[in-house]
Amino acid sequence: MPLSDTDLADLVRWRRYLHTMPEISGDEHQTAAAVVRFLDGAAPDAIVTGLGGTGVAAVFNGAAPGPTVMFRAELDALPIAEISEIAHRSRIAGKGHMCGHDGHMAILAGLALVFGRARPAKGRVVLLFQPAEENGAGAAAVLADPKFHSLKPDFAFALHNMPGIPLGVSWIKEGPANCASCGLKITFSGKTAHASMPETGMSPAPAIAALIPALSALRTGTLAGGDLVLATVTHVTIGEPAFGIAPGHGELWVTLRTVWDADMADLRALTEDMARAMAAEHGLQVSFSYHDEFGHCVNHPEAAAIIRRALEAEGLPHAEGEAFRASEDFGRFGTVAKSAMLFLGAGETHPALHNPDYDFPDQLIPTGAHIFLAIARDLLG
Structure with a gap:
């Protein structure tokens, strides 16, 4: 794993900082600014801001021609008051990261650290921090933004943590993933x-x-x-x-x-x-x-196979999943790229998504980064 113990400690601290300052869909200005500050330290080849509103993308170019591979996380939190007593609980009344998007951002931040030190051999990696997933408006706004045209991926991948699945176990399937x-x-x-x-x-x-x-x-x-x-x-x-x-x-x-x-x-x-x-x-x-x-979220057979191959190559536990009733606007990226989303277990007894006592399990930060890095190595060397 190219992330050191110090890296992981920094990512956990950063994730918990994001958890204290949740912003709801379309209002993720401070969150986006925090992402840009972190990405600056990784020195990507380009940082694009204001995508679809508050979205941010970091680009890491490989030395040789190849495909563009995008990994996506979400910026927004929810209008849910947090009831936990954890030290990093929300400081914003009536708002909380009750879906784990702070953890998803930390996973992509881990990728930024890795690719900042060693670019992919070919192609390019785009790390997209997308706004307004929770209300379904963000992906469409990003796709409609002229700034996204130069970032258009050949492959797009995302994950979502999922309570009810054993911690660290991935579910992946071809076809419908979200309703x-x-x-x-x-x-x-x-x-x-x-x-x-x-x-x-x-x-x-x-x-x-x-x-x-x-x-x-x-x-x-x-x-x-x-x-x-x-x-x-x-x-x-x-x-x-x-x-x-x-x-x-x-x-x-x-x-x-x-x-x-x-x-x-x-x-x-x-x-x-x-x-x-x-x-x-x-x-x-x-x-x-x-x-x-x-819109529906449908995993492209080739993209799903790439995820499965990466999981198998790294010896990471996984199983054939099922379509979830919950919706996810990542599916819109399937209109421009071969896309797939996997679900990463947050623990069988972990508080459910959107529960007021939910908190993202920090143990999933290295797991998620590991999975995405394996996918990038498969496609880009």
Whole structure:
């Protein structure tokens, strides 16, 4: 392992520093600045800033022509208040690195140290620190940024730590790795009335009350392909907080989830049709807006095979994984490169992702760096 004990101690300290200063999607300015300061010490051939907003990329060029290999980590944290008492707990009220993106950044920082001392034999390595993964906007923004065009990779790799998998064990598979998902806000508009005469108004309450169980009943097999379908109601509001007014307005928020993008289009259409039918039945107007949109994340067979080959060559434990219901916007890089994501076990009893007591296991920093370096050696020498 080309990272020394001193390197690893520095990476742990840096990761814990990032943990104290979480910033949510689109607001990762101080985090990006911390990444740039660290990368400066590794002296890459180029540092690109402001990618897709706050994104940062470091480029390490090899001596001979070859492919461009990109490794990606995420900059953003979550609007979740941390409840742990660890010394490096969040210092920002209501925000925390409850998904481990601080650890993913530390893994890429380890790669920067290695390639800063010894460039790849050929091609180039791009280390991308991507903004706004948690709301699904970051990868699309990076891809749309003209500055990314010169960085366009031939291969793209990422990992995500995963509680529930034994510590240090990797899961990798070809095909679907993460589901497509989106947030749908359904807004019903009717007419208020005096609470003593509700029949003179048009309340959205009956329509929403009927739509909630109908959406919750959507399950695998609903669509023609027979793959996973899931609609999760996440928020409901009806009327004003007053006892004298029968409501005339209501919102229902639901997260839609499918394995494939094509199925997502069908599920959107089905859900909108259900809501329109409820609105018509109760004399309401209905409108729709979409948020936090994630495409499916599909591992390219060649990229997945490269990960598996690296794991086997290094004698690192791994198993055939399964597609996760959770979404991940890394899949968008599959539109420009052969891409694959692996899942790295955080421990079978480790607090789950997005739990308020979650903290990234520091033991995974050398493991993740080891895996990525093995992939780089395979492709770039």
